[in-house]
Amino acid sequence: MLRQAALAVRQPLRRSLAATAIARPVAAQVAGRLPRVALPQRRAFAASAWRCDDESTKPSPPQPLPAKYPLSDGDKSRLTRLRNVGISAHIDSGKTTLTERILFYTGRVNAIHEVRGRDGVGAKMDSMELEREKGITIQSAATFADWQVKDAAEKEREGKYSINIIDTPGHVDFTIEVERALRVLDGAILVLCAVSGVQSQTITVDRQMRRYNVPRLSFINKMDRAGANPERVLGQLRQKLRMNAAFVTMPMGAEADFAGVVDLVKMKAVYNDGEKGCVHLIDIRNDEIPAQYLEAAQAKRAELVEALAEVDDELTEAWLEEREITPIELGAAIRRATIALKFTPVFTGSALANKSVQPVLDGVCLYLPTPEEAPAHALSVEAPADPPQTLSPTADAPLVSLAFKLEEGRYGQLTYIRVYQGTLKKGATITNVRTGKRVKVPRLVRMHSDEMEDVDSIGAGEICAMFGVECSSGDTFSDQSGGGGYTMTSMFVPEPVISLAIRPKGQETPNFSRALNRFQKEDPTFRVHVDSESQETIISGMGELHLDIYVERMRREYNVECVTGKPRVAFRETIQEAVPFTYTHKKQSGGSGQYGKVVGRLEPMEIDPDTGKDIAFESNVIGGNIPAGYIPAVEKGFRDALQRGILTGNPVSGCKFILEDGAAHQVDSSELAFRLAAQGAFREAFPLGRPTVLEPIMTVDIVAPVEFQGNVIGGINQRKGTIIDTETRDEDCLVTAEVPLNDMFGYASQLRGMTQGKGEFSMSYRQHAPVMPNVQREMMEAHKSFTAKK
Numbered sequence: 001m002l003r004q005a006a007l008a009v010r011q012p013l014r015r016s017l018a019a020t021a022i023a024r025p026v027a028a029q030v031a032g033r034l035p036r037v038a039l040p041q042r043r044a045f046a047a048s049a050w051r052c053d054d055e056s057t058k059p060s061p062p063q064p065l066p067a068k069y070p071l072s073d074g075d076k077s078r079l080t081r082l083r084n085v086g087i088s089a090h091i092d093s094g095k096t097t098l099t100e101r102i103l104f105y106t107g108r109v110n111a112i113h114e115v116r117g118r119d120g121v122g123a124k125m126d127s128m129e130l131e132r133e134k135g136i137t138i139q140s141a142a143t144f145a146d147w148q149v150k151d152a153a154e155k156e157r158e159g160k161y162s163i164n165i166i167d168t169p170g171h172v173d174f175t176i177e178v179e180r181a182l183r184v185l186d187g188a189i190l191v192l193c194a195v196s197g198v199q200s201q202t203i204t205v206d207r208q209m210r211r212y213n214v215p216r217l218s219f220i221n222k223m224d225r226a227g228a229n230p231e232r233v234l235g236q237l238r239q240k241l242r243m244n245a246a247f248v249t250m251p252m253g254a255e256a257d258f259a260g261v262v263d264l265v266k267m268k269a270v271y272n273d274g275e276k277g278c279v280h281l282i283d284i285r286n287d288e289i290p291a292q293y294l295e296a297a298q299a300k301r302a303e304l305v306e307a308l309a310e311v312d313d314e315l316t317e318a319w320l321e322e323r324e325i326t327p328i329e330l331g332a333a334i335r336r337a338t339i340a341l342k343f344t345p346v347f348t349g350s351a352l353a354n355k356s357v358q359p360v361l362d363g364v365c366l367y368l369p370t371p372e373e374a375p376a377h378a379l380s381v382e383a384p385a386d387p388p389q390t391l392s393p394t395a396d397a398p399l400v401s402l403a404f405k406l407e408e409g410r411y412g413q414l415t416y417i418r419v420y421q422g423t424l425k426k427g428a429t430i431t432n433v434r435t436g437k438r439v440k441v442p443r444l445v446r447m448h449s450d451e452m453e454d455v456d457s458i459g460a461g462e463i464c465a466m467f468g469v470e471c472s473s474g475d476t477f478s479d480q481s482g483g484g485g486y487t488m489t490s491m492f493v494p495e496p497v498i499s500l501a502i503r504p505k506g507q508e509t510p511n512f513s514r515a516l517n518r519f520q521k522e523d524p525t526f527r528v529h530v531d532s533e534s535q536e537t538i539i540s541g542m543g544e545l546h547l548d549i550y551v552e553r554m555r556r557e558y559n560v561e562c563v564t565g566k567p568r569v570a571f572r573e574t575i576q577e578a579v580p581f582t583y584t585h586k587k588q589s590g591g592s593g594q595y596g597k598v599v600g601r602l603e604p605m606e607i608d609p610d611t612g613k614d615i616a617f618e619s620n621v622i623g624g625n626i627p628a629g630y631i632p633a634v635e636k637g638f639r640d641a642l643q644r645g646i647l648t649g650n651p652v653s654g655c656k657f658i659l660e661d662g663a664a665h666q667v668d669s670s671e672l673a674f675r676l677a678a679q680g681a682f683r684e685a686f687p688l689g690r691p692t693v694l695e696p697i698m699t700v701d702i703v704a705p706v707e708f709q710g711n712v713i714g715g716i717n718q719r720k721g722t723i724i725d726t727e728t729r730d731e732d733c734l735v736t737a738e739v740p741l742n743d744m745f746g747y748a749s750q751l752r753g754m755t756q757g758k759g760e761f762s763m764s765y766r767q768h769a770p771v772m773p774n775v776q777r778e779m780m781e782a783h784k785s786f787t788a789k790k
């Protein structure tokens, strides 16, 4: 009776949870459209920011077509034991340390080396020399491991599993690595620090996971650290990330007294014996729950059951009947709810202290989806407007695979590829769907950080790397010739926020442009352009560290020393209102003339939440007023015009060019004439569309002793920031603010100065938003006087 009444009260909550969680096949289609965490009102300009974060207004996309190829029994048994998972989190949460333990416990490495460890070796997964030196992860590294699940609640689930793992960087500057990884993963481990909890980059990573509908389990790491408070972190997961989350392993003690965990499914205490947290590699010790933790464990198990009963019908029934839930029932419910994106199981432990990492590996195998349970979709090359096709992870279907990451290795270009359908074979000829080029696969390898293992073929659902195949990141490969096959929809690429001028020291060698080309191919957030006014080469990226790393790589890998200018914020220009245009480009100077007329509209455009794109060209010209052959020239003219905005000379984005009509002359029209006509139309229309200058706004998280809270808030106000949230935790205050990146230069030393060196901060990109009107005026005047001088 009591439970019936409780259910009545909880129904609305249950409905709202159900509304936020969308069944995966459909969810893959509505990528990124899950409701976001509600944030308090931003200051005026940000509230009116044209890049709206709420994606609920977007029309729903078409339903994907059901999979064409049935899975064989062989496929099914292979996939049941295969997991593709990523590890991502806020910087320094311990992802690399956790991965290092996973490699050790799965027998992939036979010694543990710490990040910045005293042995000077560095973590296995930080394979770049730079990563080991700096103690941070720059590139995501892929590896695979086998894990033996012993003593699962359900006997059938025991045995050997293959896991492809991608350790991703936590630093915001390398966010594209996280996007890439999540794009091809079926599940993820979200790592949190037991002291710091949910931080700004955790929120970004969570948003990325939602965008690709990746089911995840959370691991609250660093339980051994002073100030560890897993309950608080769990509360933050629920409140800040709006996750339906509950402990699956409950910690026994914390800080120096952290002794192990209680497995709440089987109701057993789990201990790590031995110096490295195991005996004979994988053995951990299960025991009776100590009396002092029994009551807490029972309460936590009840909480887990309730959280699942909210979202899982089978468990609701058992719960309503008020009968004991068996470990098998509970395990199955955790699995169903996690895969359906309705629940996040929470694990606790300490990677560094070698405690409770093995239960996380069990969790990956038991609760995260198989490739079959995480279906991918692709568009037909021949009919791209058709609804997407659900791919079948079967070995016998035509090949559909995605190159998601390129790396220049010792033996040439290494291309990481995820096979979604069919089989990728060594020696086979495959087609790059984007370019139509046919290429032979000379060598296929499974990657283990920077070491590799040759293989002859890779089946659907797996991740591997191939050598000697030229392509760009994000290209789809198929084994069909003649333009058939499918293309995977592209990935979200955020806008660069920082740029700087760069030139080689001394004579320019071909290596300078070779390196820049290479980096652009590897990393879509790294952009290069030549400023048409100053003729300087400008590189742009996601932060100072991001650009520093490339400058350093130029020196190390290409032997090019560079001189760089001062970093500048990557400003953009956009319009806020649609403007119609009619423009005729006409020139008669002896010989043949130039004639091209374009009619249409320039419109503001929001960022596409799936791809990050906010520039588009559309032609609705019918009846041949502009011959079809000239339309690409109009688009080219529009894209040329975007390079330099009219207000301040910064690139233009957030704008769509709709060509509706025009006119051509039989003799005088040419591609050049239409290109110039489009540029002229843009030049005339842009100033009439309420143009504005945009700047990157960052979410900044600051932690400092509570006595400095006033100073910290004062400092943020001084930098034109808006305080979003403040929290006091033990002796520390946590301040979350949104601050224009342009006002963040030199903040690290200011914070140190005002907190006696005790304050720390991190920041992540939030959005581009209009600058203050006075700033815009100053920028426009500076641009005017600069161009007048020339």
Ligand SMILES: Nc1nc2c(ncn2[C@@H]2O[C@H](COP(=O)(O)OP(=O)(O)OP(=O)(O)O)[C@@H](O)[C@H]2O)c(=O)[nH]1
Binding pocket: 089, 090, 091, 092, 093, 094, 095, 096, 097, 098, 114, 115, 116, 135, 136, 137, 138, 168, 169, 170, 171, 221, 222, 223, 224, 225, 349, 350, 351, 352, 353
């Ligand atoms: N006390 C304690 N420290 C830990 C634990 N796990 C990791 N650390 C430390 O935290 C620091 C960061 O660890 P990493 O593993 O490099 O973290 P990361 O998340 O991979 O860092 P990035 O890749 O640079 O974002 C290192 O100094 C680790 O030794 C833990 O369980 N307890």
